[in-house]
Amino acid sequence: MLRLSKLTDYATVILSFMAKDNERICAAMEISTVTGIALPTVSKILKALVNAHVLVSTRGTKGGYALATTPENITVATIIIALEGPIAVTECSISQQGCEQAAGCNISGHWNVINRAIYNALESVTLADMIKPQETLIPVASLYRIENHNVSQ
Template sequence: MLRISKLTDYAIIILGYMAKTPGKTYTAGELADSAGVAAPTVSKVLKALARAEVLRSTRGSRGGYQLALPAEETTVAAIIRALEGPIALTECGLESAQCEQSASCHIRGNWSVLNRAIQAALDAVTLADMANPMTRAPDGFNIPLGSITIQPRRNME
C-alpha cells in the first residue's frame, strides 16, 4: 500500500488552512490551534516546508510563515518531496538508485514509467485543489500520461 507519512498529511492540512487567506503571515501556534496538531509537530513541519521553499519564514515580533507561491502554483508533489524526499514507488525509481539486481532486472523500465505517471498525477494537483472541499470525486480526472516518455533502460554494470 502506498502511504504518505502523518507529517505530510499534517503539512497538507496546515497549508490548506494557509491557502484560504493568501498573503497572511501565520505563527506556528496559530497553525497548531487551527489544525489541532501539537505545536512541536507543527514547528517541525513548518521548518521542513520552509527549507524546501514551499513556505517563507520571517523572524521577529511580526514574524511567522507565509506561502512562498500562490496555492495554484504549489503542487502536492512539491509538498510531498519537502517532507518525504524524492517520490518513487521503488528504490529503482530514484535516479541515484544502485540496486544489486539492476544488471539483470528486466522490469526497471516499467517501474520508471509508473513512477513518472505518479509524479505527473501529483504535479497535476495543487494546494488550491486540496484547499477546496469536494462534495464528490470528479468524474474525469485525467492524468497527463501522454507526456510521459519511455526511456531506454540503462545498463548499470
C-alpha cells in the same frame, strides 16, 4: 499500501488552512491551535516547507510563515517531495547503482514509467484544487490509463 507519512498529511492540512487566507503571516502557535496538531510537530513541518521554498518565514516578534507563492502554483508533488524526498516507488529508481539481485532485474526502466505517471498525477493537483469544495472535483474522477494514451504517435 503506498502510504505517505503522517507528517505529509499534516502538511496538506496546514497548507490548506494557510491558503484560505494567503498573503497573511501565521505563527506556528496559531496554526497549532487551529489544526489541533501539537506545536513541536507543526514547527517541524513548517521548517521543512521553508527549506523546500513552499513557505517563507520571518523571525522575531510578529514573525511567522506565509505561502511563498499562490496556491495555484503549489502542487501536491511539491509538498510530498518537501516532506519525504523524491517520489520513487522503488529503491533502485533513486540510487542509480542498480540492485544487487543477480539474475532477473532488468525491470527498472519499467518502474521509471510508473514513477513518472505517479509524479504527473501528483503534479496535476494544486493547493488551490485542494481547498475547493469537493463537488467541483468529482466529475474529474474518471481517469487515465497509459494504454489509452497515444503519446508516442
